[in-house]
Amino acid sequence: MPRPPTPQDPSALLLQEAVALHRAGDLAGAAERYRRLLARQPRHADALNLLGLVHRQQGDLPQALRLIRRAVALAPDAPVFLASLGGTLAEAGQLPEAARTLRAALAHRPQDAVSQRNLGQVLCAMGQPSAALEPLRRATALDPASAEAWLALAHAARELGLVAEAAEAAATALRQPELAAGLAAQARFLLAALGEGPAPDRAPAAYVRELFDQYAPRFDAELEGRLGYRTPALLADLLRENGIPAENRLAVLDLGCGTGLSGRALRPFAARLEGLDLSPRMLAEAGRTGLYDALHEADLLDFLPRHPACWELLAAADVLNYLGDLSPALAGMAAALRPGGLAAFSVERGVAGAYALGPGLRYRHDPALLRSLAARHGFIVLAEAEVALRQERDAPVPGQLLLLRKG
Numbered sequence: 321m322p323r324p325p326t327p328q329d330p331s332a333l334l335l336q337e338a339v340a341l342h343r344a345g346d347l348a349g350a351a352e353r354y355r356r357l358l359a360r361q362p363r364h365a366d367a368l369n370l371l372g373l374v375h376r377q378q379g380d381l382p383q384a385l386r387l388i389r390r391a392v393a394l395a396p397d398a399p400v401f402l403a404s405l406g407g408t409l410a411e412a413g414q415l416p417e418a419a420r421t422l423r424a425a426l427a428h429r430p431q432d433a434v435s436q437r438n439l440g441q442v443l444c445a446m447g448q449p450s451a452a453l454e455p456l457r458r459a460t461a462l463d464p465a466s467a468e469a470w471l472a473l474a475h476a477a478r479e480l481g482l483v484a485e486a487a488e489a490a491a492t493a494l495r496q497p498e499l500a501a502g503l504a505a506q507a508r509f510l511l512a513a514l515g516e517g518p519a520p521d522r523a524p525a526a527y528v529r530e531l532f533d534q535y536a537p538r539f540d541a542e543l544e545g546r547l548g549y550r551t552p553a554l555l556a557d558l559l560r561e562n563g564i565p566a567e568n569r570l571a572v573l574d575l576g577c578g579t580g581l582s583g584r585a586l587r588p589f590a591a592r593l594e595g596l597d598l599s600p601r602m603l604a605e606a607g608r609t610g611l612y613d614a615l616h617e618a619d620l621l622d623f624l625p626r627h628p629a630c631w632e633l634l635a636a637a638d639v640l641n642y643l644g645d646l647s648p649a650l651a652g653m654a655a656a657l658r659p660g661g662l663a664a665f666s667v668e669r670g671v672a673g674a675y676a677l678g679p680g681l682r683y684r685h686d687p688a689l690l691r692s693l694a695a696r697h698g699f700i701v702l703a704e705a706e707v708a709l710r711q712e713r714d715a716p717v718p719g720q721l722l723l724l725r726k727g
């Protein structure tokens with residue numbers, strides 16, 4: 321933080337005022353003062369960095385990066401600017417550069433618990449959980465009250481199959497006083513996936529939002545490249561094979577539309593195509609495709625019952641595996657479809673029993689039970705297909721596609 325001002329130092333006073341507003345959460349007020357300060361002193365590195373952080377908090381990552389890079393250019397070895405740049409690059413999904421920058425920050429200031437955690441999370445996101453363990457263990461040692469650090473360690477350990485360490489880390493996160501409800505739900509969800517507690521009936525919405533916000537910048541490349549993701553194309557094939565013409569006729573809602581990979585497959589069926597997702601960053605990517613007539617930021621379980629008889633086709637590609645109990649989703653779909661409307665979706669195929677939470681933190685469903693659940697909600701099963709949804713750890717993920725008609 322900048323030095324306290326002397327009475328004769330109006331720039332320092334302005335900075336102090338801006339920082340106070342920033343801390344109080346008044347981002348617009350803080351930004352206005354940082355800008356005024358930069359108008360007087362365009363090379364004020366603290367103001368550049370802090371204004372960059374305001375833009376980051378407001379979700380404008382390109383502008384945040386531009387400003388913070390200018391601060392780093394003015395003071396290339398200052399760990400505070402390197403840490404800020406590394407964290408922002410991580411949020412923007414620029415992972416290799418984020419890792420390099422965070423390592424540079426930590427070379428100067430290894431006791432920075434937040435940068436240790438950011439580095440660990442970046443390495444995990446780069447598919448290097450074993451390299452992530454050390455910085456994450458350090459982050460928890462440096463700041464043992466940080467539930468975020470314990471949860472990040474739990475995720476990395478889980479990916480490596482270190483079940484005991486993962487469970488202990490998640491349990492430690494859960495023990496932190498005044499733990500935010502979202503983090504507590506995430507810790508319980510992790511513990512359940514590790515076999516240490518009952519599976520909740522859905523993945524916590526905040527966890528899903530955070531996961532996909534983080535994933536958004538590299539989602540398409542990962543899914544279509546390394547993971548060989550084919551679910552949207554397979555769902556479109558199922559529709560065509562069952563006589564649904566790809567002639568732009570239907571009112572379609574793409575549930576959990578993500579970045580729009582599913583929208584691309586659905587567009588030929590749609591007179592009007594809408595998308596819905598929990599994650600604002602996935603929606604921002606979907607918006608850039610130009611495929612959708614409207615996009616909604618919402619949880620499908622809240623949204624569907626509030627929009628009765630609105631659509632002729634509801635699709636959900638690789639989405640319902642974030643829900644355990646599918647009864648509310650099917651009830652919502654039945655409500656939101658017009659009479660005779662269609663629901664087309666995928667699930668990960670599971671063993672007997674309504675649903676199970678897999679170690680990959682996604683639910684698997686039993687197709688036989690799903691069929692009877694669909695019937696209970698007034699659907700007729702038009703078609704089903706057993707497919708491989710994508711690759712995971714070099715093995716195909718077994719899935720089931722269903723095409724239902726509202727009776």
Ligand SMILES: C[S@@+](CC[C@H](N)C(=O)[O-])C[C@H]1O[C@@H](n2cnc3c(N)ncnc32)[C@H](O)[C@@H]1O
Nearest residue numbers: 532576577578581582597598599619620637642
């Ligand atoms: C694996 S992605 C699939 C995206 C897209 N359907 C595709 O095929 O590329 C799953 C998406 O579903 C969204 N999602 C998961 N649960 C949701 C819910 N309850 N309501 C709305 N969106 C949800 C996630 O945010 C994420 O963008």
